[in-house]
Amino acid sequence: MRSSGSLSRDTNVLNRLRAAGLRPTRQRLALAKLLFAHGPRHVTAESLFNEARGNLSLATVYNALHDFTEKGLLREISIKSGQSYFDTNTTAHHHFYFEKTGKLQDVPLESVQISSLPEAPMGETISRVEVVIRLAR
Amino acid sequence: MRSSGSLSRDTNVLNRLRAAGLRPTRQRLALAKLLFAHGPRHVTAESLFNEARGNLSLATVYNALHDFTEKGLLREISIKSGQSYFDTNTTAHHHFYFEKTGKLQDVPLESVQISSLPEAPMGETISRVEVVIRLAR
DNA sequence: ACGAATTCTAGAATAATTCTAATCTGAGAA
């Protein structure tokens, strides 16, 4: 019984990869566990690489982050120039951005009410509306 | 009379630099003219460097863009990872982002009505709210 | 266990940006 919690967590993570059509390799599983086993997270390639330290290469982290993003398991966010964040919360929502620390925090979709939007330019379709609330430096 | 239009434009640009406390050097004037002499623009360091080609170095373009931004003449925007945009429109407004082409287009402040926002986290102050409307790839 | 396709890896390559140290220049003082 002692390990059933993490066992089922591992199984969930494994199934999640399979469901997305990603081969559950050792390194993808390790990364997916770090990403999905606990609450929602915002990581960079480097921060995740450091957590997983020793067991895989940085290129694999980049590959995995992009593969996960392509399959809808992650969302990429570009707020700070020069470094991408990846968000494990792929549902529609917004963000606080702490200018002081460069950290992100989720803002639930319903705390931001948008009562009107412009029409998309000719021939274009709105794919997503992202709100970033910047917090003073 | 023929050149009075561009003369006064040059004078405006020069005064704008002076007013911001920036020494109006030859290269800053050249860049400021490209940036401010016509309508609002979105540039990257490289695109601006290419326009000014031959008369100054890339490092100077970066220096100028950052100096201008610090003095409030430009605003930096990070939407695509790996490359910064600079916006000559420093008034509050939002953006369309064309995923297909990587281009930006201004959205007037009043076309986006936000009827509610979350409170800032403890000890923080909202410095700005940015809305990016992504247009389908 | 076998084979084919996919994935992983180290290290090289690339792209955007910043740094460095030497040189130059604008603007006020003389």
Place this chain on the structure above:
DNA sequence: TTCTCAGATTAGAATTATTCTAGAATTCGT
């Protein structure tokens, strides 16, 4: 005008994030 020097410019090196390459290893259906 000329002098002076803080501030600006420059070429090129350095740094940082990311992507590429090509060979080695692994997964998975059979």
